Amino acid sequence: MTAVPLQPPRRLVPFTLDGTETRVPEGSTILDACRSAGTDIPTLCQGDTLTPKNACRVCVVEVEGARTLAPACSRRAEEGMTVLTDTERVRHSRKVVLELLASSTDLSTTPRAAEWIKEYEAKPGRFGADAARVDEQPKIDNDLYVRDYDKCILCYKCVDACGEQWQNTFAIAVAGRGFDARVSTEHDAPLTDSACVFCGNCIEVCPTGALSFSTEFGMRAAGTWDEPAQTRTTTVCAYCGVGCNVTLHVQENEIVKVTSPHDNPVTHGNLCIKGRFGFQHVQNRD
Amino acid sequence: MDLRFTDAAPDAAERAAVDDLLGPPPSGWEGGTGRSDADLRWARGGASAAKDRRDQLLPALHAVNDRVGWISEGALNYICRRLTVAPAEAYGVATFYAMFSVRPRPAKVLHVCTDLACAARGSAALRAELTDRMGSPGSPADGTVWQESPCLGLCERAPAALLLRAGQDPARDGQDPAPAGADGSRRAAVVAPATAAALVTAARAPEKAPQEPPATAAVPQAGDPALVLLRRIGVVDPASLDDYRARGGYAALRRAFALGPSGVVREVLDAGLVGRGGAAFPTGRKWQATAQQADGPHYLVCNADESEPGTFKDRVLMEGDPYALVEAMTIAGFAIGAHHGYVYLRGEYPRAYECLSHAVASARTRGLLGPDVLGQGYAFDIEIRRGAGAYICGEETAIFNSIEGQRGEPRSKPPFPVEKGLFGKPTAVNNVETLVNVLPILEHGAAAYAATGTGTSTGTKLFCVSGQVDRPGVYELPFGASLRELLVLAGPPERLRAVLLGGAAGGFVRPDELDVPLTFEGTRAAGTTLGSGVVLVLDESVELPRVLLRIAEFFRDESCGQCVPCRVGTVRQEEALHRIVDRTGAGAADDIALMREVGQAMRDASICGLGQTAWNAVESAIDRLGVYK
Ligand code: SF4
Ligand code: SF4
Ligand code: SF4
Ligand code: FES
Numbered sequence: 001m002t003a004v005p006l007q008p009p010r011r012l013v014p015f016t017l018d019g020t021e022t023r024v025p026e027g028s029t030i031l032d033a034c035r036s037a038g039t040d041i042p043t044l045c046q047g048d049t050l051t052p053k054n055a056c057r058v059c060v061v062e063v064e065g066a067r068t069l070a071p072a073c074s075r076r077a078e079e080g081m082t083v084l085t086d087t088e089r090v091r092h093s094r095k096v097v098l099e100l101l102a103s104s105t106d107l108s109t110t111p112r113a114a115e116w117i118k119e120y121e122a123k124p125g126r127f128g129a130d131a132a133r134v135d136e137q138p139k140i141d142n143d144l145y146v147r148d149y150d151k152c153i154l155c156y157k158c159v160d161a162c163g164e165q166w167q168n169t170f171a172i173a174v175a176g177r178g179f180d181a182r183v184s185t186e187h188d189a190p191l192t193d194s195a196c197v198f199c200g201n202c203i204e205v206c207p208t209g210a211l212s213f214s215t216e217f218g219m220r221a222a223g224t225w226d227e228p229a230q231t232r233t234t235t236v237c238a239y240c241g242v243g244c245n246v247t248l249h250v251q252e253n254e255i256v257k258v259t260s261p262h263d264n265p266v267t268h269g270n271l272c273i274k275g276r277f278g279f280q281h282v283q284n285r286d
Numbered sequence: 287m288d289l290r291f292t293d294a295a296p297d298a299a300e301r302a303a304v305d306d307l308l309g310p311p312p313s314g315w316e317g318g319t320g321r322s323d324a325d326l327r328w329a330r331g332g333a334s335a336a337k338d339r340r341d342q343l344l345p346a347l348h349a350v351n352d353r354v355g356w357i358s359e360g361a362l363n364y365i366c367r368r369l370t371v372a373p374a375e376a377y378g379v380a381t382f383y384a385m386f387s388v389r390p391r392p393a394k395v396l397h398v399c400t401d402l403a404c405a406a407r408g409s410a411a412l413r414a415e416l417t418d419r420m421g422s423p424g425s426p427a428d429g430t431v432w433q434e435s436p437c438l439g440l441c442e443r444a445p446a447a448l449l450l451r452a453g454q455d456p457a458r459d460g461q462d463p464a465p466a467g468a469d470g471s472r473r474a475a476v477v478a479p480a481t482a483a484a485l486v487t488a489a490r491a492p493e494k495a496p497q498e499p500p501a502t503a504a505v506p507q508a509g510d511p512a513l514v515l516l517r518r519i520g521v522v523d524p525a526s527l528d529d530y531r532a533r534g535g536y537a538a539l540r541r542a543f544a545l546g547p548s549g550v551v552r553e554v555l556d557a558g559l560v561g562r563g564g565a566a567f568p569t570g571r572k573w574q575a576t577a578q579q580a581d582g583p584h585y586l587v588c589n590a591d592e593s594e595p596g597t598f599k600d601r602v603l604m605e606g607d608p609y610a611l612v613e614a615m616t617i618a619g620f621a622i623g624a625h626h627g628y629v630y631l632r633g634e635y636p637r638a639y640e641c642l643s644h645a646v647a648s649a650r651t652r653g654l655l656g657p658d659v660l661g662q663g664y665a666f667d668i669e670i671r672r673g674a675g676a677y678i679c680g681e682e683t684a685i686f687n688s689i690e691g692q693r694g695e696p697r698s699k700p701p702f703p704v705e706k707g708l709f710g711k712p713t714a715v716n717n718v719e720t721l722v723n724v725l726p727i728l729e730h731g732a733a734a735y736a737a738t739g740t741g742t743s744t745g746t747k748l749f750c751v752s753g754q755v756d757r758p759g760v761y762e763l764p765f766g767a768s769l770r771e772l773l774v775l776a777g778p779p780e781r782l783r784a785v786l787l788g789g790a791a792g793g794f795v796r797p798d799e800l801d802v803p804l805t806f807e808g809t810r811a812a813g814t815t816l817g818s819g820v821v822l823v824l825d826e827s828v829e830l831p832r833v834l835l836r837i838a839e840f841f842r843d844e845s846c847g848q849c850v851p852c853r854v855g856t857v858r859q860e861e862a863l864h865r866i867v868d869r870t871g872a873g874a875a876d877d878i879a880l881m882r883e884v885g886q887a888m889r890d891a892s893i894c895g896l897g898q899t900a901w902n903a904v905e906s907a908i909d910r911l912g913v914y915k
Contacts, residue, residue, distance in 0.1 A: 053848075054698055054849075055848050055849050055850070055893070056849070056850050057849050057850050057851055057891040057892070057893070058850075060890070060891045068889070068890055068891070068892075068898060069890045069891050071698070074698060089890060092883070092886060092887060092890075093851070093887045093890045093891040095887075096851065096855075096883060096884055096891075097850050097891060100850055100854035100855055100858065100884070100887075101854065103854070103858075126880065127858055127880070128865075130861070131858065131861060132857050132861065153850070154847065154848075154850075154853070163372075163375070168287050169372075170287060170372030170374055170375055171290075171372075173372070173374040173378035174378050174847075175374075175378045175382075176381050176847070177381070177382050177384075177845070177846060178842060178844070178846065178853060179842065179845070179853055179854065179856075180847070181846075181847035181853070184374070184378070185374050185377075186292075186359075186362065186373035186374045186376070186377040187292075187359055187362075187388065189292065193292060194374065195289065195290035195372060195373075195374065
């Protein structure tokens with residue numbers, strides 16, 4: 001949830017969550033309710049700054065009386081609803097979804113994927129060695145960031161961030177259909193020929209590491225990426241008067257990537273090319 | 287929005303195709319050649335104007351694809367300039383639809399059906415022979431390319447093929463569309479039943495391909511006085527409004543005006559009409575809910591994207607009695623308070639498109655559509671939008687996205703269409719068969735209508751019988767007739783193996799289960815579904831594992847790709863069916879267990895009905911027919 005100052009008070013909706021009577025402000029999703037109750041629900045395509053596409057279906061829960069499971073990230077709590085978040089049926093779907101994803105894409109840089117795979121006893125290997133995979137090579141067509149769609153779970157976050165929900169640039173969209181659907185520029189043109197303005201707001205929201213700074217991509221390939229050894233410093237971008245917050249990720253005294261705090265009520269984690277990528281001059285020492 | 291274009295420019299034909307649809311570009315900003323001084327001083331349009339035109343994207347893509355055969359980078363750029371759409375988005379839309387190509391291809395594309403009914407009637411052999419004579423699918427030769435296609439909705443004449451030829455259409459230059467076959471140009475030719483020789487000839491000279499038989503050829507019961515929905519097929523001239531009126535047409539609309547909107551809704555509620563698309567939702571309740579919405583405008587959408595393999599009844603209705611749909615839509619629009627109705631028609635139905643376009647145009651000239659329908663002060667008009675080869679666009683919310691110029695991906699519900707449907711406004715979506723039922727309800731009253739059928743399934747139902755029967759076609763029977771009675775009419779095979787009810791998302795029935803009553807509740811109790819009325823009859827000669835594999839391939843191809851359980855699940859299901867295609871017993875057990883697990887998650891966690899039902903038919907074949915025993 002984004003912090004919005006001076007929100008008018010909202011009506012409370014009573015409903016039952018895992019057997020406990022709960023009240024949440026009207027308009028809250030089941031996921032919001034779970035998070036404030038301390039119930040951990042796995043999510044992938046949900047993002048704190050975006051309207052979820054509810055496409056990954058890893059967050060499904062059981063709503064009593066419904067024929068199918070419901071995505072906790074998007075379904076709003078309704079008065080009198082009875083929600084169960086950890087039934088056999090729920091666990092089964094989460095497990096299979098994780099298996100389907102892990103057997104078709106590379107989840108090695110998706111935070112928490114390994115933990116959930118263990119928790120739900122998912123066995124992606126059981127579809128056999130011949131199971132079709134997304135099979136994409138990293139696209140390196142500019143100096144700033146890399147698109148490694150082998151890791152893409154098609155969560156639509158980058159598309160939404162680039163388009164309607166934040167940037168209004170519409171440089172990328174989903175093309176193709178079904179298992180062949182891919183995030184793509186028009187005619188798969190290099191980013192440098194597309195409308196991309198290199199704000200990197202897609203990288204900010206990507207939940208899998210499919211989109212990453214060239215610095216991070218190179219260091220991972222070289223085996224020198226060491227996240228625990230990095231420091232993070234949040235400061236103010238000095239390029240223009242907007243004054244966005246930037247968080248500098250520093251490893252061995254070098255800035256390796258730049259993110260931005262999502263809870264900033266003005267920028268919500270978004271930056272422009274200068275704040276996001278214009279850090280090289282800081283570390284040119286001669 | 288920052289629009290950025292590559293240097294690729296449209297050629298004259300591409301430009302003309304788009305301009306014929308949208309009119310000449312008003313300024314250099316929208317792709318006019320050369321920029322005038324005035325252009326440099328005034329910027330027009332802007333984001334909200336662009337939003338208003340986004341729904342022209344699909345028609346514009348069609349325009350180029352119809353004229354040139356494929357959509358080049360230059361053409362896409364031009365469309366985007368004209369409509370202020372980002373090229374990446376337009377590319378995403380163009381690549382969503384199977385009938386569009388973003389790579390060069392010949393003007394003539396021959397679609398050869400590989401689906402269930404055609405497979406049961408020799409399409410594999412046909413395709414093998416075609417490969418010998420015309421090369422492999424997808425490789426162009428002699429100005430034609432042939433490709434395998436999902437069900438073409440011509441199942442009664444299986445194996446079927448459809449030839450589409452790109453080029454200028456002389457018959458449609460600025461005039462009202464002529465009824466099918468009236469011009470010599472032949473933009474499309476249906477060859478069914480097809481032989482390889484006939485296909486080669488048709489590909490060489492589409493104009494010489496034999497004309498299709500009239501719609502009545504698909505109705506073995508034609509002329510039977512007991513028919514209700516099909517009563518005019520073969521009797522009325524589908525191109526003549528006068529003939530339609532002479533045969534009882536527009537009596538129902540007059541009655542509707544006498545009853546008023548809420549009176550019409552009441553009548554439909556009392557008649558017990560439920561949707562014929564498969565979900566069996568009460569039509570009157572849907573109309574009432576839409577009519578009551580304070581937000582406006584309200585829209586009516588007729589779902590004519592009949593793509594369920596084995597279904598062709600809506601095609602027959604639209605080709606044989608198109609004014610019935612026009613009248614029924616006018617009544618529905620009146621009931622829900624809509625002034626604009628859309629028909630979302632399958633792209634693979636060129637003749638239905640011609641028939642319906644002609645009917646709409648002539649109804650408009652005669653004041654039966656337009657600002658003052660029948661002089662009653664009610665304004666209503668109909669617009670036909672063509673799909674472009676995507677089964678998923680038959681899903682009621684995917685239709686909205688498709689009409690709006692977005693990728694045809696289903697939306698999540700809630701909100702439901704009656705609250706937020708097309709363009710975010712209250713919308714009632716009904717399919718063709720459901721709508722035409724409204725005519726007998728109003729002509730003879732709810733009570734008379736409800737006297738036919740059973741208590742919960744009232745009226746008559748259309749069934750699309752295909753496969754190994756003597757007389758395939760559309761049959762109309764009162765609800766409650768048994769499957770056996772239907773098969774007797776159609777002439778069942780000697781050694782019946784199974785009947786697939788409800789299509790690819792339906793379920794199989796064994797030869798010893800033919801007494802199942804054909805009602806929504808009866809089929810449900812028997813563990814299957816009426817679905818959209820598909821009755822595919824298979825005899826002992828059919829290799830069931832291959833039928834199942836085709837069903838799985840179909841869903842893999844047609845998944846929109848939005849949600850994980852369906853996008854990847856359909857692929858895993860197909861892989862498993864491939865592995866066990868020649869196996870039984872213990873050799874298949876592991877893969878069957880795997881499919882059950884994946885199938886359960888698809889049913890529980892997919893966004894829309896496609897993913898939720900994609901495993902139904904295969905599961906029923908395993909459990910009821912014991913296919914891999
Ligand atoms: S690239 Fe990242 S953000 Fe974009 S769809 Fe793929 S996983 Fe999601
Ligand atoms: S990130 Fe861009 S917009 Fe924000 S302060 Fe820096 S230069 Fe200005
Ligand atoms: S179930 Fe399949 S077709 Fe439906 S939204 Fe999901 S991916 Fe798309
Ligand atoms: S997090 Fe809810 S569907 Fe992805």
